[in-house]
Amino acid sequence: MELKWILILGLFLPSCSGCAIGYKFVKGKCVDEDECAVFPLLHYMCGEHAQCVNTEGSFKCTCKKGFKMSLGSCKDIDECSDDPEVCGTNADCSNHPGGYSCKCHQGYSNYGNNQSKCIEMHCDQFKPESDVDHTLEKLKDLMSLLEKSCESLNDPHGEHVTGEKLLEKLCSSSDELLSDEKMADGKTLSHFLGAVENSMRLIGPQLKEPLTRMETQNTFAEVAVMRSQAPPSGRVTLNTDSALFNTSWETVVGNSYPGFAFAALVSYKELNSSADLLQKMNREKSDDVSYQLSSKVVTAVVSNTETKQLSEPVTLIFTHMEERAESEDMSYSCVYWDEAEGAWSGRGCERAWSNSTHTECSCSHLSSFAVLMALYPVQESHELELITRVGLALSLVCLFLCILTFKFCRSIQGTRTSIHLHLSICLFTADLVFLCGISSTENRVGCGIVAGLLHFFFLSAFCWMLLEGVQLYRMVVLVFNTTLKHRYMFAVGYGAPLVIVSISAIAYPKGYGTNPNSQNVTSCWLSLERNFNLSFFVPVCIVVLLNCFFFIITVWKLAKKFSSLNPDLSKLNKIRSFTVTAVAQLVVLGGTWIFGFFLFQEKGTEVMLYLFTIFNSLQGLFIFIMHCLLSKPVRIEYNNLFLRMCPHKKKEEYSSTNSQKPLRSDDSTGESHI
Structure with missing residues (x-):
């Protein structure tokens, strides 16, 4: 046939210098000429059921799909006669020019794919159960629509709803259900996830596009569809906002291929598994491991109905809702929702x-999947608990003595004494709250209040430390003749922490206390989520850095004064003593929370734990030693008080001791002599 057309065409083709028929001369060389494009008449000559196809140096007429070449022309193929099983046993085959169609028997459908085999329909699965609860009543409209769509698939005169409309309705209904508090019930969740899976089996084959994506407020779905005479092969990958699903088309198709196949992945953004859903799993465990949902829940569905034991495992990659590495007290596990058991x-x-x-x-099977975070109990150290309780009890006693001393000891009254008084009050209150409420994690509100109080009083303690650094700086730089007014000290010591805590509580109120959905917290402190704990550590670091600056300047000034020719040694020694105790106080308190900063990270070491516990629990003792026992005027007052409480002491001894009057406060500075 091609030779005949070449001879006919050769009569009309212009001669090309040196080029054979079917070629043309371009830029000094002969190249193939597309006769089908140059001579549109060839399409007409090939006939109605054929098409012109260019070849190297020539062209040919090929029959369209559904036709075959017979005696120089294209004849219709009778697929129904050539392959009696082309429509299967559940449909009648009807031949027509260029193709065929399968008319399904009652109760069977090919989902509108007229050249696919028919599979049995189960429309009754969309009817609500008799014992359906209030929550699933919200699915009633969706189930009714799906049932009508299912029944109309094998009715040519029925009212059809497109697959895209059905998918949109499924996502909107899912959004409404996910906002219901009763979704935490295991039975309700099983009904919901089962309804989504059955719905996708009806919707998937009706989608027209090879890949369909739909995202609503709380639901994300992606569906891939393949239609061909031969079963598809290769890999199929689906993505949602929280998971990736990867498998082979052979797994999607299974043992029978009706002419179409689909794979779907549905992700639920707000389906958070509450404690109620995990109670059964926790009860079945013999140990104290607790479980929390670490990823969003997804449902994977394929056209293959035999998915209880797959020949090839499928792969799912989940994105964690919270970035957290595995450790000795936490690990991740892959789970699916067992509808029969109503548990993960x-x-x-x-x-x-x-x-x-x-x-x-x-x-090795398909269902609804998620990643669980297994939280292992932290073994409480008896030694640490003993150190904490004994140390805090001792600190409370020492801080109480400090408060009485700084309040009533007249010989040391002054600005620094006022600072030490309020520093002791803040630490006393913080230690008392810590001792009584740090482990009250069972009460979320109470635990949040404890964390807020600790946040405020510990910040306030550091602010009073900053005021002491400022006071020393002013005393040295302004030649010892300056004091801080109380209203300014209260504004910094209590006002600044109050502002920080208030802003933190407004910005992220869940940051105080425990958060059962994200962390296995055993104490009432600041959450690690959103770096909320930085609302404490950043101000602390600023205070420590500022005080380091003030103390460096103070020491430098003192060194210059000691090197002068006529130094006032009494005053210089006094300031030197102030500076030494202030620096020691900064090292003790600041060093404590440096250890604490590393402790409250995800990987706190045991050494840091012991150092933090020891230093933190003995803060009151250190302050009592530095500002009371090492102060000569205070020791004299203690000795006088002891002698007054012991009348059997000799009068001579009492008189001798009392004659050593303490140095009175300098009226110009308001500071005590040490």
């Missing part, structure tokens, strides 16, 4: 790998 189960799912942000799961 790990059967048939293995964890391939995991890091702080993602976990890969390999599962």
